[in-house]
Amino acid sequence: MSATLERPAPAVAPRRTAPAKDSRKLIRGQVRAGWLLLSPALLHSGIFIVIPVVAAIVLSFTDYSFGDSWSWVGFGNYVDLFKDQDFRAALVNTILYAAVVIPVSMAVSLAVATGLNQKIKAIGFFRTAFYLPTVTATVAVATIWLWIYNPGSGLANGFLSLFGFAPGRWLSDPNTALPSLMLVGIWQGLGTKIIIYLAALQGVSRDLLESASLDGANRWQKFVNVTWPALGPVQFFVLVTSIVGTFQVFDLVYVMTKGGPGTETTVLVLDIYQNAFQALRLGFASAETVIMMLLIAIFIGLGRLLQKADVND
Amino acid sequence: MTSATVTGPIVGSKGAGLRPGRILLYVVLGIGALLMITPFLWMVLTAFKSDLEIAKFSWLPGELRWHNFVEAMRTAPFLRYFRNSLFIAVGETAFTLAVCTTAGYALAKLPIKGSKALLSYFILLLLVPFQIILVPLFLIVKSIPLFGGNNILGQGGIGWLNSWWGLIIPLGAAPLFTFLARQFYVSVPNELAQAARVDGLGEFGIFWRIMTPLVKPALITICVFQIEAAWNGFLWPLMITTTDAMRPLQLGLAIFAQNPAEVQWPYLMAGTALATLPMIVMFVFAQKRFVEGMANVGIKG
Numbered sequence: 342m343s344a345t346l347e348r349p350a351p352a353v354a355p356r357r358t359a360p361a362k363d364s365r366k367l368i369r370g371q372v373r374a375g376w377l378l379l380s381p382a383l384l385h386s387g388i389f390i391v392i393p394v395v396a397a398i399v400l401s402f403t404d405y406s407f408g409d410s411w412s413w414v415g416f417g418n419y420v421d422l423f424k425d426q427d428f429r430a431a432l433v434n435t436i437l438y439a440a441v442v443i444p445v446s447m448a449v450s451l452a453v454a455t456g457l458n459q460k461i462k463a464i465g466f467f468r469t470a471f472y473l474p475t476v477t478a479t480v481a482v483a484t485i486w487l488w489i490y491n492p493g494s495g496l497a498n499g500f501l502s503l504f505g506f507a508p509g510r511w512l513s514d515p516n517t518a519l520p521s522l523m524l525v526g527i528w529q530g531l532g533t534k535i536i537i538y539l540a541a542l543q544g545v546s547r548d549l550l551e552s553a554s555l556d557g558a559n560r561w562q563k564f565v566n567v568t569w570p571a572l573g574p575v576q577f578f579v580l581v582t583s584i585v586g587t588f589q590v591f592d593l594v595y596v597m598t599k600g601g602p603g604t605e606t607t608v609l610v611l612d613i614y615q616n617a618f619q620a621l622r623l624g625f626a627s628a629e630t631v632i633m634m635l636l637i638a639i640f641i642g643l644g645r646l647l648q649k650a651d652v653n654d
Numbered sequence: 655m656t657s658a659t660v661t662g663p664i665v666g667s668k669g670a671g672l673r674p675g676r677i678l679l680y681v682v683l684g685i686g687a688l689l690m691i692t693p694f695l696w697m698v699l700t701a702f703k704s705d706l707e708i709a710k711f712s713w714l715p716g717e718l719r720w721h722n723f724v725e726a727m728r729t730a731p732f733l734r735y736f737r738n739s740l741f742i743a744v745g746e747t748a749f750t751l752a753v754c755t756t757a758g759y760a761l762a763k764l765p766i767k768g769s770k771a772l773l774s775y776f777i778l779l780l781l782v783p784f785q786i787i788l789v790p791l792f793l794i795v796k797s798i799p800l801f802g803g804n805n806i807l808g809q810g811g812i813g814w815l816n817s818w819w820g821l822i823i824p825l826g827a828a829p830l831f832t833f834l835a836r837q838f839y840v841s842v843p844n845e846l847a848q849a850a851r852v853d854g855l856g857e858f859g860i861f862w863r864i865m866t867p868l869v870k871p872a873l874i875t876i877c878v879f880q881i882e883a884a885w886n887g888f889l890w891p892l893m894i895t896t897t898d899a900m901r902p903l904q905l906g907l908a909i910f911a912q913n914p915a916e917v918q919w920p921y922l923m924a925g926t927a928l929a930t931l932p933m934i935v936m937f938v939f940a941q942k943r944f945v946e947g948m949a950n951v952g953i954k955g
């Protein structure tokens with residue numbers, strides 16, 4: 342995607358080399374067919390994506406609830422938001438979650454992908470093992486980990502007791518609740534990133550690597566000087582998808598903690614969900630989604646700056 | 655980084671020889687793989703345990719209690735959830751294929767004015783997270799005219815809420831798949847289409863009979879991704895379903911896990927195992943597709 346964002350591949354128009362006699366008629370027919378074939382997708386995306394995006398922004402300036410009467414409140418929702426304890430907690434938790442999960446999972450995935458990129462036997466097995474958590478529904482993952490973190494007879498405490506550690510309370514302890522969720526988030530997100538990195542690593546120019554070897558570069562030098570620069574666009578793609586993914590974290594939290602204890606693990610989407618569908622404050626919840634949009638945009642912007650700085654080094 | 659080439663051995667690398675570094679690599683990767691798989695093993699082991707065995711920590715079940723799976727079915731309508739998920743996955747995939755292949759083909763191969771701008775439009779939409787449009791989408795689906803007791807203005811009823819329409823249509827045909835389909839069609843040469851045109855085949859015939867069969871393998875990638883997304887969806891069904899009859903599997907699991915104090919873990923793990931199995935099987939069979947899909951989205955601009 343990143344590559345696409347920078348320079349969209351030129352749309353390939355068919356060479357207009359049909360026999361001249363009725364070529365214009367042919368082209369007209371093609372254009373008509375094109376619009377007909379496109380119309381379902383345009384209609385669908387208009388109704389279910391474009392209108393909702395605009396509506397979310399408009400709603401955020403109203404006090405709309407499921408009733409019929411509503412009024413404009415200007416930036417009132419936004420002012421209330423930043424006074425709102427739950428929202429502030431959700432904001433901090435989401436940013437913390439993203440700030441830990443993204444770099445850790447990117448680093449681990451790249452390391453694993455580099456390992457798998459050597460001529461490794463049983464590559465299929467490793468690929469499957471690392472990708473399993475990704476194909477598994479987050480809800481299923483959450484129920485499994487709920488049971489792993491079970492303070493009484495879960496795997497986590499059972500495993501720690503082997504080494505004589507005291508059992509933890511994991512999800513019900515304010516100090517460990519969010520880190521426990523982060524661990525699951527990291528564990529679940531590795532698969533996709535590994536596959537993307539692996540594909541990218543296989544595309545790194547062999548000639549460059551060979552000539553670096555001939556110049557006497559060791560593995561680390563080759564990685565830093567040849568592989569890392571070649572991964573630039575892919576790194577950015579992985580970063581963007583990770584940002585969007587971590588900001589959307591919901592299923593995990595909903596099933597495992599419901600945002601508790603207190604608001605220790607409340608995240609943005611959970612707070613939006615609760616405001617919209619439990620407190621029925623749709624205008625207020627919409628203002629939250631707008632903030633979330635801005636945050637994602639800011640994070641992506643920061644990522645671009647990082648990438649640019651990396652290139653210019 | 656040892657690229658063991660057949661010709662001209664590079665100093666100090668013997669390809670796949672078992673040097674200490676190589677052994678260490680296998681050990682590290684092996685431990686990593688084990689960490690990834692252990693939770694699943696734990697799930698399967700738990701599914702076979704008795705209540706007594708899970709009262710305190712134990713590694714292995716004393717006997718394989720297959721009966722737990724039967725009991726799980728009895729405790730919650732897992733079979734119905736399973737059927738619902740299947741229905742949603744199949745419906746959404748069919749819908750996506752219909753809408754996205756046509757649009758992707760038109761973007762790739764037909765001389766539409768502004769097709770570049772349209773492509774950018776779909777790429778931009780692909781970046782809109784579902785969570786952002788959550789609230790308005792709910793309102794739109796609730797006020798689909800003439801459905802669920804609504805009048806022509808979309809008021810007075812529940813529209814598509816708690817219906818197959820609502821579960822399938824809004825999340826189907828994601829822009830990502832339109833974009834992917836376009837990438838596939840772009841790589842098909844134009845000469846075939848031109849030849850068919852000279853033979854007098856119509857534009858829709860060319861799309862359907864000439865071009866689409868050529869990208870069939872790639873379309874399977876779209877199917878695999880869409881099935882996975884539909885099967886694993888949670889938030890949307892959570893918002894719009896109100897009765898057990900319409901609930902998909904993931905929602906059923908979440909409800910079953912509602913209060914950890916009272917959960918019957920062996921049953922929940924049995925249900926979870928049933929929920930994860932189809933996707934795992936699909937991945938094992940369609941590994942190549944997953945990898946291709948990833949590479950297509952991520953690498954090829």
